[in-house]
Amino acid sequence: MSRLLARCGPLLAVLAVLGAWWAAAATGALADPFVLPAPGAVARAAAALWRDGTLPHELGVTLGRTLAAFALALAAGAAMGLAMGRSATARAALRPLVGLGFATPKIALFPALVILLGLGSGAKVALGFAEAVFPIAAATAAAASQVPVPLVWSARAAGASRAAVALRVVLPAALPGLLSGARIGLVGAVIGVYIGEMVASSDGLGHLMVAGWRQLETDRLYVSVAAVSLLGFALDALLLLARRRLLRWAPEQAA
Amino acid sequence: MSPARRLAVSAASVAVLCGCWEAAPRLGLAPDASLPPLSRVLAGTAAVLGDAAFRDQLAVSAARWAAGLGCAVLAGVPLGVAMGRAPLLRRLVEPLLALLYPVPKVALVVPLLLVLGQRMPAGRADETARVAVIALGCLIPLTVSAAHGAAGVEPRLLWTARAAGAGRVRRLAAVVLPAALPQVLSGLRIALAVSLFTLVGAELLVRGQGVGAYLFDAYDIGEYTRVWAVTVLVAATGLVLDTGYALAVRRLLPWWEGEV
Amino acid sequence: MTAAGPPGGTRPKLRLAGVAKEYTGRRRGTVRAIGGVDLDVRPGEFVSLVGPSGCGKSTLLYIIGGFVAASGGTVDCDGRPVTAPGPDRGIVFQEFALFPWRTVAGNVAWALARRGVPRAERPAATARLLETVGLAEVARLYPAELSGGMKQRVAIARTLAQDPDVLLMDEPFGALDAQTRALLQEELLAVWERTGKTVVFVTHSVEEALYLSDRVVVLSRRPARVLEVIEPGFARPRDREKVLADPAYPALHARVWELLRAGGAA
Structure with a gap:
C-alpha cells in the first residue's frame, strides 16, 4: 500500500491539484469562471497561444534569461565557494558578502537594477543571478571545506599544482554539495527572472502574466503561471538527470 | 588564521567594496544619476528613516510580514511534525509540496486577489492576498524541515523515554519536539528570507501601501538616491533579522552542537 | 537446543521460551535472525549474551525490552508476558x-x-x-x-x-577506550552488588562477559540459538586481577572462543 503510494505520489498530487482546481472552477463555488477558469479552458487558451506563436516566443525569452542567469551564477558561485572552502583568507573576505546576499531580499534590488541596467534583459538576468548565486556559493563552500585532507595531500604529493588540485580533486569532491546548491539556485533563477518580468518588462512569461491581468484576459494569466511552473519542473528534472550522470561514482546520491 | 586577522580581512573586504561604490560614480566610471556614491545613499537612508511617511509604510509592511510568517509557522510546523511521525500522511503531502516548490509563489498574489476580490472589498482582498502569499511561500521550507526533524529523531531516545514510562503525548512533547527543534529553526531561517522576498515582491507587484510600494514610488518619480537608500535599508533589515536569528538560536539551544 | 534454566528453584525474573525473530526483506525474502531461544534469568542475576557479530544478540535484548516484537515464542517478566516497554526494564x-x-x-x-x-x-x-x-x-x-x-x-x-528491576545493557562499554571501560565495569559491578538488580548484558568481549557475569550465554551465528551456558563461578565481590589469575580462567576463555568459532562454522 505505502510502496504503491510512494510510486504514485507525484501523479496523485498532480491529479489532486487539478481535481481541486477543476471542482472549484466548475462549481463556481470559489469565484466565477472569468476569475478562476477551469483547467480545460486554460489548456485551450494555452494551445491557442502556442499556435499563434505568443507562448513559444515568451517561453523562449524567459528560458534564455533563466539559463543566462543560472550559468553566470553557477560559474561565480562555484568559484566563490571553492575559494571559500579552500582558503581561509578568501573565506574571511567573502563571508560578509555571502552572508548579506543570503539574508537580504534580492527583489528589493530590482528597481535599482533597472536604473543601472535598463528595462531590457539585463536587470532580469541580474535578479535571477542574485537569487541563484548565494545558495550555490554557500553549498559549494560547505562541501569544499569538507574534502578529506589526505585526498588533497596525496594529489599534492603526486606533483599536482594548486590549481590542478582545485580543479581535479576539490571540485569533483565538492560536486555533490555544489549540485544541491545548484538545484536551489536554478529554481531561484527561474523565479527571479519571472518576477523581474512581472514588475517591469515588455516580454517574457512574466509579462504575459501581468498583461493578462491588466487587460483582464485572465486565462493568459493562468497559462503563464502554469508555463513557468512547468519550466521550473523541467529544468529541475534536467538538473537531476545531469546530477545522476555526474555523480555515478557517489554511492549515496540517490536523493 | 587568528580571529583578529579574520576580522581584519573581512573588514578590509567590506571596505574595498564600499570604496568602489563611493569611487565609481565620482570617477565617472558609473553614471552618477543612476548609481549615486555610497555616502549620498547613506545620507538618503538617514533622510528616509526620518520620513514619517516611510515609517507608516514600514509599519504596514511589518504587520503583513508578521501575519504571513505567523500563519505559516502555526500551520507548517504542526503539519511537518505530524508528517514526520506519520509516514502515510507524509507520503500524501510531500508530493504536493514538491509540486508547489518551483511555482513562483509571489506571482500567485495576482490570481489570489482576483478570486478574493469576489468575496470582499478590493482593499481587503489585496491585503489578504499579500498575507496569504507570504504564508504560502514560507509554508514549504517550514513544513519540509519540521518533517525531516521529526522523522529523524534517534529511535533510541524514544525507546529510552518509553522504557521510563513516558506516554505517547509526553514522548511527542519531551522527545520529538526538542529533537526536531534544530531542524525546525533552520527551516525558520529559510522562511525568514523567503518571507522578506515575498513581502517586497507582493508589494512591488500589487501596489498599495508598504515599503515595496514606497520603493517603487521613488523609482517612478525618478528619485534614484531614495531608491538606493530604501534598498540599503531593506538589505540591512534582512541582515539584522538573520543575525538576530543566529544569536537567538545560540541562546535558545545551548546544547546544539551543529552550525546554526 | 539447550534449555538454560537457572540453578536452584526460585521463580525466574525473566523467562524466554522459544523466542524467534524473522525479518521480511524486500530483496532477500525472509531472514531468520533468532531461531528459538529458551532462557531463564534469576532475580538479581548478572547474565551476559555473547555471540558472533550480527548474530542478533542486540535484537534479543530489544525483544526482552519490548521495543521489538518477537515473531515467535514468549518473554515473561515476573510471570507476566512482555508486550511493550515498561519501567520495570x-x-x-x-x-x-x-x-x-x-x-x-x-x-x-x-x-x-x-x-x-x-x-x-x-x-x-x-x-x-x-x-x-x-x-x-x-x-x-x-x-x-x-x-x-x-x-x-x-x-x-x-x-x-x-529504578527498574531489570537492567538491559546493549554493549554499553563498546564505544569506550580500554581504560575507561575497565573503570566502568568495576563501577557497574559495585552498583549491581549494592542494588541487587537483574542485569542482561550484551557484549562481544569474552573477557568482559567472564569478568562480570554469573552466567555467560553463548549464542550461535544467525539464526541465533543458545549454544551453551557457561558459569564462571569466580568469587564475589570480584577483583579483576584475581579473576585473570584464576586457574580456571584460561580454560573458560578458550571454551567460549571455541564455541564462537564452532557457532560460526555451523
Missing part, C-alpha cells in the same frame, strides 16, 4: 541515547519525574544518583560537553533513576 545503549537538550541533572531528573518522584525530592535524588556514578561535579553540563565514559555514566544514572 531499563535500557542502556552503546550510543548513550542521552537527551542532548537536557543537562546531566536534567536527564536524570526527567526519569525520576516519570517514576512519579515529587518535584521537591528530585534535586536531592538526582544528586544522590550522580554521586553513585561519580558525576556530581558535571550536573549542570550538557551531554555534548562530556567524554564518552562520562556520557555512559549519565545514561546508567538515568536508567537507575527509573
Whole structure:
C-alpha cells in the first residue's frame, strides 16, 4: 500500500491539484469562471497561444534569461565557494558578502537594477543571478571545506599544482554539495527572472502574466503561471538527470 | 588564521567594496544619476528613516510580514511534525509540496486577489492576498524541515523515554519536539528570507501601501538616491533579522552542537 | 537446543521460551535472525549474551525490552508476558541515547519525574544518583560537553533513576577506550552488588562477559540459538586481577572462543 503510494505520489498530487482546481472552477463555488477558469479552458487558451506563436516566443525569452542567469551564477558561485572552502583568507573576505546576499531580499534590488541596467534583459538576468548565486556559493563552500585532507595531500604529493588540485580533486569532491546548491539556485533563477518580468518588462512569461491581468484576459494569466511552473519542473528534472550522470561514482546520491 | 586577522580581512573586504561604490560614480566610471556614491545613499537612508511617511509604510509592511510568517509557522510546523511521525500522511503531502516548490509563489498574489476580490472589498482582498502569499511561500521550507526533524529523531531516545514510562503525548512533547527543534529553526531561517522576498515582491507587484510600494514610488518619480537608500535599508533589515536569528538560536539551544 | 534454566528453584525474573525473530526483506525474502531461544534469568542475576557479530544478540535484548516484537515464542517478566516497554526494564545503549537538550541533572531528573518522584525530592535524588556514578561535579553540563565514559555514566544514572528491576545493557562499554571501560565495569559491578538488580548484558568481549557475569550465554551465528551456558563461578565481590589469575580462567576463555568459532562454522 505505502510502496504503491510512494510510486504514485507525484501523479496523485498532480491529479489532486487539478481535481481541486477543476471542482472549484466548475462549481463556481470559489469565484466565477472569468476569475478562476477551469483547467480545460486554460489548456485551450494555452494551445491557442502556442499556435499563434505568443507562448513559444515568451517561453523562449524567459528560458534564455533563466539559463543566462543560472550559468553566470553557477560559474561565480562555484568559484566563490571553492575559494571559500579552500582558503581561509578568501573565506574571511567573502563571508560578509555571502552572508548579506543570503539574508537580504534580492527583489528589493530590482528597481535599482533597472536604473543601472535598463528595462531590457539585463536587470532580469541580474535578479535571477542574485537569487541563484548565494545558495550555490554557500553549498559549494560547505562541501569544499569538507574534502578529506589526505585526498588533497596525496594529489599534492603526486606533483599536482594548486590549481590542478582545485580543479581535479576539490571540485569533483565538492560536486555533490555544489549540485544541491545548484538545484536551489536554478529554481531561484527561474523565479527571479519571472518576477523581474512581472514588475517591469515588455516580454517574457512574466509579462504575459501581468498583461493578462491588466487587460483582464485572465486565462493568459493562468497559462503563464502554469508555463513557468512547468519550466521550473523541467529544468529541475534536467538538473537531476545531469546530477545522476555526474555523480555515478557517489554511492549515496540517490536523493 | 587568528580571529583578529579574520576580522581584519573581512573588514578590509567590506571596505574595498564600499570604496568602489563611493569611487565609481565620482570617477565617472558609473553614471552618477543612476548609481549615486555610497555616502549620498547613506545620507538618503538617514533622510528616509526620518520620513514619517516611510515609517507608516514600514509599519504596514511589518504587520503583513508578521501575519504571513505567523500563519505559516502555526500551520507548517504542526503539519511537518505530524508528517514526520506519520509516514502515510507524509507520503500524501510531500508530493504536493514538491509540486508547489518551483511555482513562483509571489506571482500567485495576482490570481489570489482576483478570486478574493469576489468575496470582499478590493482593499481587503489585496491585503489578504499579500498575507496569504507570504504564508504560502514560507509554508514549504517550514513544513519540509519540521518533517525531516521529526522523522529523524534517534529511535533510541524514544525507546529510552518509553522504557521510563513516558506516554505517547509526553514522548511527542519531551522527545520529538526538542529533537526536531534544530531542524525546525533552520527551516525558520529559510522562511525568514523567503518571507522578506515575498513581502517586497507582493508589494512591488500589487501596489498599495508598504515599503515595496514606497520603493517603487521613488523609482517612478525618478528619485534614484531614495531608491538606493530604501534598498540599503531593506538589505540591512534582512541582515539584522538573520543575525538576530543566529544569536537567538545560540541562546535558545545551548546544547546544539551543529552550525546554526 | 539447550534449555538454560537457572540453578536452584526460585521463580525466574525473566523467562524466554522459544523466542524467534524473522525479518521480511524486500530483496532477500525472509531472514531468520533468532531461531528459538529458551532462557531463564534469576532475580538479581548478572547474565551476559555473547555471540558472533550480527548474530542478533542486540535484537534479543530489544525483544526482552519490548521495543521489538518477537515473531515467535514468549518473554515473561515476573510471570507476566512482555508486550511493550515498561519501567520495570531499563535500557542502556552503546550510543548513550542521552537527551542532548537536557543537562546531566536534567536527564536524570526527567526519569525520576516519570517514576512519579515529587518535584521537591528530585534535586536531592538526582544528586544522590550522580554521586553513585561519580558525576556530581558535571550536573549542570550538557551531554555534548562530556567524554564518552562520562556520557555512559549519565545514561546508567538515568536508567537507575527509573529504578527498574531489570537492567538491559546493549554493549554499553563498546564505544569506550580500554581504560575507561575497565573503570566502568568495576563501577557497574559495585552498583549491581549494592542494588541487587537483574542485569542482561550484551557484549562481544569474552573477557568482559567472564569478568562480570554469573552466567555467560553463548549464542550461535544467525539464526541465533543458545549454544551453551557457561558459569564462571569466580568469587564475589570480584577483583579483576584475581579473576585473570584464576586457574580456571584460561580454560573458560578458550571454551567460549571455541564455541564462537564452532557457532560460526555451523
